[in-house]
Amino acid sequence: MKTSLFKEIINMAFDSLRSHKLRSFLTLLGIMIGVTTVIGMVSVIQGLNKAFLSELEALGSDIIIISKHKPGVRITSDEERKKKNLSLEDLEAIERECSLVKAVAVTLVVDPYSETKIKSGNIQNLDALVIGVNEKYPQVLSVYLPQKGRFITSTDVRHTRRVCTLGYEAAETLFPHTEPLGKEIRIGPEKFTVVGVLQKRGVIFGQSQDNFVNIPITTLMKYYPYDLSNLEFIAIPSKHEMIDEAIEQIINVLRKRRNIGFGEANDFEIYTQESIISLYNQITSAAYLVMVVISSIGLLVGGIGVMNIMLVSVKERTQEIGIRKAIGARPSDILKQFLAEAIFLTTTGGAVGILAGYGISFIVKLTTPLPASVTMWSVVLGFLVSVSVGLFFGIFPAQKASRLDPIIALRYE
Numbered sequence: 001m002k003t004s005l006f007k008e009i010i011n012m013a014f015d016s017l018r019s020h021k022l023r024s025f026l027t028l029l030g031i032m033i034g035v036t037t038v039i040g041m042v043s044v045i046q047g048l049n050k051a052f053l054s055e056l057e058a059l060g061s062d063i064i065i066i067s068k069h070k071p072g073v074r075i076t077s078d079e080e081r082k083k084k085n086l087s088l089e090d091l092e093a094i095e096r097e098c099s100l101v102k103a104v105a106v107t108l109v110v111d112p113y114s115e116t117k118i119k120s121g122n123i124q125n126l127d128a129l130v131i132g133v134n135e136k137y138p139q140v141l142s143v144y145l146p147q148k149g150r151f152i153t154s155t156d157v158r159h160t161r162r163v164c165t166l167g168y169e170a171a172e173t174l175f176p177h178t179e180p181l182g183k184e185i186r187i188g189p190e191k192f193t194v195v196g197v198l199q200k201r202g203v204i205f206g207q208s209q210d211n212f213v214n215i216p217i218t219t220l221m222k223y224y225p226y227d228l229s230n231l232e233f234i235a236i237p238s239k240h241e242m243i244d245e246a247i248e249q250i251i252n253v254l255r256k257r258r259n260i261g262f263g264e265a266n267d268f269e270i271y272t273q274e275s276i277i278s279l280y281n282q283i284t285s286a287a288y289l290v291m292v293v294i295s296s297i298g299l300l301v302g303g304i305g306v307m308n309i310m311l312v313s314v315k316e317r318t319q320e321i322g323i324r325k326a327i328g329a330r331p332s333d334i335l336k337q338f339l340a341e342a343i344f345l346t347t348t349g350g351a352v353g354i355l356a357g358y359g360i361s362f363i364v365k366l367t368t369p370l371p372a373s374v375t376m377w378s379v380v381l382g383f384l385v386s387v388s389v390g391l392f393f394g395i396f397p398a399q400k401a402s403r404l405d406p407i408i409a410l411r412y413e
Contacts, residue, residue: 024345027309030302031349031389032356034295035382039357041291042378044364045284047371052280062240063140064101064247065276066094066233066254067269083267084258085228088217091134094235097253100246104235105140106217108132111225118213119186120174128170129212130187132220140236144214149181149196157216165196169210187213190223243272299385302349303393310342310397335399342394343387350386354379 068083091106110116110130118125135154137144144151146165156163164185171180171194180194192215201209220226237246247270254268357379361372 024309027305027345028302028349028352030298030300030305031346031386032298032302032353034298034302035350035353035386036356036360037291037295037298038382038385039354039374039378040360040364041287043357043361043372043374045287045291046375046378047361047365047373049284050373051371053277062236062243063273064235064237064243064250065269065271066235066250067271068229068231070269070271083229086231086233086268087228090254090257091233093253093257094233094250098235098246098249100238100242100249102236102238103136103139104233105136106132106134106231106233107137108217108220108226108228108231110220111227114188114225116188116224117186118170118174120183123174123176125170125173125211127211128167128173130220130224131212131214132217132226133214134217137214140234145199146196147199149194151196151198152214152216157218160218160222161216162190162192162219163195163216164192165198165214166194167198167210167212167214168200169208170213171197173211185213187215188224247272299389302346303389306342306345306390307393307397309345310338310394311400313341314338314397314400338397339391339394342397343390346386346390346393347383350383353386354382357382 066086068085088106091104094101094104108131110132112129116130118128118130133152134157135152138146138151147168149165151165152163155161164187166174166180174180174185175183180197183194184191185194186192192213198210198214235246235250237243250270251266255266258267260267358374361374365372
């Protein structure tokens with residue numbers, strides 16, 4: 001196609017859009033919605049992916065989680081209820097018998113339905129979690145390093161001491177204007193001495209990672225209600241390349257302690273960072289599926305609109321087509337003209353949709369804690385899809401225009 005002809009086609013397409021503004025806008029609306037959905041949702045999901053993977057990397061790549069339940073949404077069933085709870089004796093057995101395990105941390109949350117209040121004088125923190133841990137937490141999960149003071153020690157755990165470490169936000173809430181180290185707080189009726197404040201971790205998925213109070217797990221089990229089914233261990237291997245062997249050792253120790261026979265399934269769950277990522281990918285794939293469905297509906301509606309407006313345009317310009325053919329225009333020239341107009345329509349809609357997607361991403365990032373990041377591949381995908389819709393839905397009207405008999409077209413009124 002010559003440059004002059006190409007410019008002429010673009011100018012005619014632009015004139016067609018400009019002379020039928022409302023009709024053109026309604027035609028482009030479906031394309032705009034479809035492309036905006038793709039860009040907007042991909043930007044949010046990609047932002048969440050980055051934040052999630054960053055958080056996992058901060059926890060460490062070698063973590064082994066031992067739990068009663070599988071990761072993700074727990075469905076209470078007879079099979080799940082029959083599983084044996086983990087115990088501190090299991091923890092001791094793993095530490096004692098698993099030579100390839102470097103350290104094991106333990107975590108247990110105070111029953112949230114107990115409404116255990118956390119106070120410092122007249123100041124309350126109603127949202128902070130109370131988590132029982134052992135002294136291995138900073139070694140296993142490096143994000144739990146103290147910013148001030150120290151972490152809970154083995155002596156604290158062994159002697160059931162009433163000491164605690166505060167997450168950064170919990171410390172800011174309970175002690176807004178004073179140094180928390182050495183001060184006392186109340187967790188329910190019991191007094192605890194603050195021995196450390198942990199480093200700030202920030203927010204992920206809109207949830208603060210710093211609003212908690214750590215106490216020795218033995219102290220939690222002595223003074224507070226808890227659900228032992230929520231007890232979890234987090235282990236790390238002696239060496240990264242030995243993670244599979246370490247998992248095998250843990251499985252063997254727990255199966256032996258629970259008298260699980262040969263061929264019987266484990267009544268506990270062991271998963272790694274890769275398992276968590278796999279579960280997360282399954283969740284986000286469902287979001288991508290919803291995105292595809294919504295955007296496909298918008299693009300289908302937009303494509304049908306493009307076909308309709310092009311058919312109307314062919315009918316309105318029948319005499320023009322006849323004149324062009326009479327002075328030497330070939331059917332291929334007419335085909336290219338109307339096909340280019342259809343693509344111009346959908347590409348315009350796609351461009352507006354891309355800008356709207358950027359706008360949604362910016363607004364989400366500005367007004368919510370959700371991270372959002374527009375990726376180049378989603379922009380390219382949105383553009384290519386809009387061009388493809390114009391090509392696909394524009395072929396039939398373009399072919400109809402190119403096949404018009406010039407004599408009949410000239411007589412058309």
